[in-house]
Amino acid sequence: MRIRIAVLAAAVLVAALVTFRLVSRLDPAVNTGPLGNGGTAGGICSAIAPGQVDSWGITYLGNTGSSDVVIEKIALVKPRNLRLVASYVVPITGFREYGDNFGYPPAPYQPGVDWPRHTLAAGTHLPPAHGQDHADLVTVLKPSGGPVAEAQAIDVFYQAGGINYEMQTHYRFVFLVGQKSCPGNWPSKYPG
Amino acid sequence: MTGHVLHHATRVVINIVALPPNAQTDHMKVGQRMIDTTVAAGVSSADGSYSLRLSRAKLRPYANPGGIVNMQAFAADGHSFSAYGFSVNIDRPVPAVTIRATRLWPAASRQGFPAVRSFLARSAAGSALARSAAGAAVPLIGCSTPQLITIYSQQWAKVGQTSINITGGETQQFTYVKGQSSSLGIAYASNDYSESGTESKSTNQTIPFDQYGDNATYNYDSEFRYGLYDTGECGDMTGPYDYWGGGKVVSAKTISATYCASYPGGTSPVFNTTTAASFGLGIPVPALGVTLSAQTGWDSSGFITYGMGPNKHNVCGHSGPPGDNPGWLVMN
Numbered sequence: 001m002r003i004r005i006a007v008l009a010a011a012v013l014v015a016a017l018v019t020f021r022l023v024s025r026l027d028p029a030v031n032t033g034p035l036g037n038g039g040t041a042g043g044i045c046s047a048i049a050p051g052q053v054d055s056w057g058i059t060y061l062g063n064t065g066s067s068d069v070v071i072e073k074i075a076l077v078k079p080r081n082l083r084l085v086a087s088y089v090v091p092i093t094g095f096r097e098y099g100d101n102f103g104y105p106p107a108p109y110q111p112g113v114d115w116p117r118h119t120l121a122a123g124t125h126l127p128p129a130h131g132q133d134h135a136d137l138v139t140v141l142k143p144s145g146g147p148v149a150e151a152q153a154i155d156v157f158y159q160a161g162g163i164n165y166e167m168q169t170h171y172r173f174v175f176l177v178g179q180k181s182c183p184g185n186w187p188s189k190y191p192g
Numbered sequence: 193m194t195g196h197v198l199h200h201a202t203r204v205v206i207n208i209v210a211l212p213p214n215a216q217t218d219h220m221k222v223g224q225r226m227i228d229t230t231v232a233a234g235v236s237s238a239d240g241s242y243s244l245r246l247s248r249a250k251l252r253p254y255a256n257p258g259g260i261v262n263m264q265a266f267a268a269d270g271h272s273f274s275a276y277g278f279s280v281n282i283d284r285p286v287p288a289v290t291i292r293a294t295r296l297w298p299a300a301s302r303q304g305f306p307a308v309r310s311f312l313a314r315s316a317a318g319s320a321l322a323r324s325a326a327g328a329a330v331p332l333i334g335c336s337t338p339q340l341i342t343i344y345s346q347q348w349a350k351v352g353q354t355s356i357n358i359t360g361g362e363t364q365q366f367t368y369v370k371g372q373s374s375s376l377g378i379a380y381a382s383n384d385y386s387e388s389g390t391e392s393k394s395t396n397q398t399i400p401f402d403q404y405g406d407n408a409t410y411n412y413d414s415e416f417r418y419g420l421y422d423t424g425e426c427g428d429m430t431g432p433y434d435y436w437g438g439g440k441v442v443s444a445k446t447i448s449a450t451y452c453a454s455y456p457g458g459t460s461p462v463f464n465t466t467t468a469a470s471f472g473l474g475i476p477v478p479a480l481g482v483t484l485s486a487q488t489g490w491d492s493s494g495f496i497t498y499g500m501g502p503n504k505h506n507v508c509g510h511s512g513p514p515g516d517n518p519g520w521l522v523m524n
Binding site for chain 2 (some may be wrong): 001016025031036037039040041042043044045057058059060062077094095097098099100101134136138170171177179180181182184187
């Protein structure tokens with residue numbers, strides 16, 4: 001009886017390992033690669049004028065690995081009435097991030113934000129980070145088609161050392177189109 | 193799980209134990225034992241680094257709501273012993289854990305730690321052995337399951353902080369929601385009590401702290417109780433017993449924060465306290481004359497909300513930018 005159980009357990013283990021390997025090949029590992037676990041969790045509510053775009057440049061890109069990261073694609077997670085217009089990568093060499101700005105890039109000059117060296121996100125090579133130097137992902141977001149536009153997160157698909165990864169932020173976007181301000185209780189009023 | 197053992201120069205035996213979830217330990221009575229379980233064992237390399245295999249499925253029975261498992265790492269090299277408390281969230285990638293243990297029992301003061309001697313004796317007799325990930329036999333370090341000796345009276349601990357250094361109609365609010373965890377220091381007695389890692393306790397109620405205005409810094413406090421536990425040969429240990437409740441807001445001095453990002457007027461960013469800073473020396477245990485750290489974090493249901501008002505402002509992190517491990521967050 002014990003031998004039977006052992007054989008059965010071994011078979012289940014082998015099947016699980018095979019399944020795991022297959023899944024690993026098909027789906028990139030989420031938030032386990034050299035770009036980290038998706039950064040600070042939270043969200044932002046923005047009262048925005050109709051037709052306006054938002055350039056969100058607070059997504060931190062720091063390559064903690066030993067080989068280059070190559071960004072393949074940027075996407076929004078579960079967008080509703082919200083479109084990703086463009087994505088850029090901008091090197092950061094100081095204490096200031098690109099930030100959040102209404103309108104298209106570039107934002108007004110900020111020391112340490114090296115906009116002249118920006119690249120389109122897809123295809124960008126990020127070398128291993130040194131010190132506090134890193135890059136920001138700047139995503140241009142455009143609400144369209146409703147008074148409330150939203151997305152659950154940003155997905156960064158990338159490759160490093162021949163392995164595919166996915167970094168998914170934990171940061172939700174809510175845009176109130178045509179409003180002057182966001183209510184203090186917006187996380188519960190717009191739970192997503 | 194990987195990491196590094198500090199304060200030990202040579203190869204050391206490492207045992208990792210999982211503690212029962214808060215729901216079981218919160219109602220322990222004096223005299224009862226906390227049944228912990230050894231979930232991994234191994235030996236560090238000569239430079240102190242270690243790699244242990246821990247399956248999420250194996251840890252699931254010990255998980256609190258939100259996936260947090262309280263664990264303790266015991267390290268011994270035959271002459272000295274140390275212990276370190278930490279938590280992992282099994283629903284998220286597990287970072288490397290550095291066992292920052294104070295070297296509790298050096299050979300010079302105790303002629304060999306009794307638990308070390310006993311586990312060596314047991315391993316020589318072929319009993320009390322665990323298996324490392326590679327299948328090798330590893331001695332079990334001989335601490336007994338912690339027995340609750342005393343429950344101390346509740347003490348305030350800082351669980352959150354918000355700060356605005358400007359004037360112009362901005363707002364700040366801290367929300368401490370049911371189920372959120374706080375990491376509170378634990379300490380083993382050597383000659384004195386000194387902090388040796390942390391243990392997580394979950395709130396069991398929502399505390400609706402009010403929204404406050406600009407040009408002020410606030411600390412948000414809640415209360416916890418500590419207990420004293422006898423761990424047999426490993427000595428006495430003090431750690432959080434339960435969450436007591438209550439809320440208190442205290443004006444505080446502002447904090448320096450230099451990693452900044454700007455946000456336009458009309459926006460309201462929310463920062464989950466998962467990556468909040470340790471508040472350091474946050475909770476006293478007066479009976480033992482020791483003050484231990486308190487840190488809010490882990491759970492997605494506790495957060496800081498800033499309102500920009502009509503104008504553009506910076507939000508700055510103390511230890512990193514707002515998008516990546518900012519620690520304390522200040523609006524400038």
